[in-house]
Amino acid sequence: MPKVDWSYHRNSCKTCGKTAAFLAEHNITVTTQVDARKTPLVDEDALKLIGQVNQLYVTRGTKVIHLDLKRDQPDETTLLALLIGPSGKLRAPTLKLGKTLVVGFDQATYEQVVG
Numbered sequence: 323m324p325k326v327d328w329s330y331h332r333n334s335c336k337t338c339g340k341t342a343a344f345l346a347e348h349n350i351t352v353t354t355q356v357d358a359r360k361t362p363l364v365d366e367d368a369l370k371l372i373g374q375v376n377q378l379y380v381t382r383g384t385k386v387i388h389l390d391l392k393r394d395q396p397d398e399t400t401l402l403a404l405l406i407g408p409s410g411k412l413r414a415p416t417l418k419l420g421k422t423l424v425v426g427f428d429q430a431t432y433e434q435v436v437g
Contacts (some may be wrong), residue, residue: 325351325394328418332358339426341415348437363412366403369398371412371423379435380404381426386411 328343329352331338331427348393356363366399372378378389378401387404405425407413416437417424424435 324348325353326417326419326436329355329361330358330416331355332414335414338415340389340427341417341432342348344427344432344436358411358414362368362376362409365406366404366408368402368412371416371418372401372405373420375418375423377422377435378383378404378429379422379424380429381428386428386431 329341331341335358344350370390376390376392378387378391380387380389382404393434405412405416413425415425415427419436424431
């Protein structure tokens with residue numbers, strides 16, 4: 323059974339709801355779930371997450387940005403622009419699966435990476 327190592331979400335977020343529905347529909351379990359409202363993650367937390375992964379997928383509107391962090395090696399400013407939302411906190415939903423971090427929701431990306 324597929325599993326997600328770590329999930330960052332907001333209960334009232336429509337996109338987070340789509341993520342939860344996708345995970346439930348595909349019987350994917352989440353090992354650790356963090357509520358973004360109770361435990362907001364900021365710049366340094368986001369950079370720590372990036373230090374644990376090799377692949378990054380970020381959804382911005384209808385566009386999906388994929389970075390191979392070993393090959394591309396973007397600077398901190400570029401990474402934070404992708405990871406941090408207008409609130410100054412890590413964007414939700416965010417999923418960590420092994421060495422892959424997925425920020426935002428895109429059905430095709432989830433099917434390819436998550437399940």
